[in-house]
Amino acid sequence: AQTVTQSQPEMSVQEAETVTLSCTYDTSESDYYLFWYKQPPSRQMILVIRQEAYKQQNATENRFSVNFQKAAKSFSLKISDSQLGDAAMYFCAYNQGGSEKLVFGKGTKLTVNP
Amino acid sequence: DTGVSQDPRHKITKRGQNVTFRCDPISEHNRLYWYRQTLGQGPEFLTYFQNEAQLEKSRLLSDRFSAERPKGSFSTLEIQRTEQGDSAMYLCASSLALGQRSYEQYFGPGTRLTVT
Numbered sequence: 001a002q003t004v005t006q007s008q009p010e011m012s013v014q015e016a017e018t019v020t021l022s023c024t025y026d027t028s029e030s031d032y033y034l035f036w037y038k039q040p041p042s043r044q045m046i047l048v049i050r051q052e053a054y055k056q057q058n059a060t061e062n063r064f065s066v067n068f069q070k071a072a073k074s075f076s077l078k079i080s081d082s083q084l085g086d087a088a089m090y091f092c093a094y095n096q097g098g099s100e101k102l103v104f105g106k107g108t109k110l111t112v113n114p
Numbered sequence: 115d116t117g118v119s120q121d122p123r124h125k126i127t128k129r130g131q132n133v134t135f136r137c138d139p140i141s142e143h144n145r146l147y148w149y150r151q152t153l154g155q156g157p158e159f160l161t162y163f164q165n166e167a168q169l170e171k172s173r174l175l176s177d178r179f180s181a182e183r184p185k186g187s188f189s190t191l192e193i194q195r196t197e198q199g200d201s202a203m204y205l206c207a208s209s210l211a212l213g214q215r216s217y218e219q220y221f222g223p224g225t226r227l228t229v230t
Contacts, residue, residue, distance in 0.1 A: 004156075037221075044117070045157075045205070045221040091156045100145065100170060100209075102219060104156030 002027045004094050006105035013082045014113050020067075021077045021108045023092030030054075031097030034068070034075045039107070040088040048090070051075065079110075087112045118222035120206050126228045127196055134192045135225045139208030146189050147219060148181055149205040150174065157205055163189060164211065196229045203227075 003026045013019035025034070036048040051059045051068050058066050063083075067076045079086055092105040119138045127133050139146045144165055149157035160179070161171045165186035175181070178197075183189040193200055203226050207219040 044223045047218050047220075050218070093156070100147065100162045101159040101172070102147075102149075102157070103159070106154065106156050 002029075002032075002094050002096060002103050004092050004103050004105040006090075006092055006108050008108045009106070010109045010111070012111040012113060013079070015082055015084060017082055018078060018080045019082055019110065021079075021090050021092075021110070023075045023077070023105060025073050025075065025092070025094050027073070027094065027096065029096050033095040033097070034066075035093040035095065035102070036064070036066070036075075036077045037091045037093060037104075038086075038088045039091065040085075045091070049077065082112050084112050084114060086110060118206055118208050118220055120204075120222040120225050122225055123223060124226045124228075126230065129196060129198060129229055131196055132192065132194045133196060133227065134190050135204055135206075135227075137189045137191070137206030137208075137222060139188070139206070140210075140220055143208035143210050143220070144186070145209045145211050146183055147207040147209070148189070148191050149207065151203040151205055151224070152201075160191075193227075196227075198229045201227055201229045 005024045032053045034051045037045045038048050039045040049061045049064050063080045065078045089107045091107045093102045121136045147162040148160040151157040160175050163183040178194045181191045203224040205224045206222045209219045
């Protein structure tokens with residue numbers, strides 16, 4: 001079974017600084033997708049960024065970018081110019097091709113200090 | 115339509131009672147998902163529907179759980195004979211499938227269930 005591991009239960013960053021959240025996954029499949037979701041306190045989960053495994057180029061969405069290392073099965077999220085509104089739980093998720101199921105890690109709680 | 119909605123947002127029930135949750139997906143979305151999230155954990159997949167057909171179920175979905183999507187629009191998740199271990203946040207998500215797969219699941223705010 002596929003598993004997703006987020007080894008940092010909590011992280012903190014100063015406003016305007018850069019922070020990197022780690023994620024590793026275990027799979028024997030070659031067709032899959034990886035996601036980072038953000039869950040603000042008492043608010044619904046939203047998609048931050050998505051990466052297709054077949055793409056070598058790292059995905060980027062404004063201040064958010066990933067470092068996708070397929071051989072190492074690593075998928076880290078970098079947040080640049082951190083803002084107070086970035087404070088949230090961040091979940092890494094895996095989706096195997098052919099299945100609609102998302103497999104989530106346990107999450108990393110990000111605190112942004114003013 | 116502003117997003118996925120869920121009702122109720124909070125439910126407190128006594129052990130042994132039945133509860134039912136409702137999810138209204140984004141109107142044009144043909145796929146609907148249920149997840150369960152316990153404290154300190156990421157969401158765990160329970161089941162999903164393509165239109166009214168339930169296509170995938172997790173082993174987490176015991177025989178006390180049943181989900182329906184009768185007309186391919188809203189969905190209900192019923193838990194019979196609730197147990198304290200059922201206490202969790204129940205999340206609904208929807209997506210638009212183009213061809214065989216869909217790419218982004220949009221989540222609702224969740225229903226927090228507390229079983230006393």
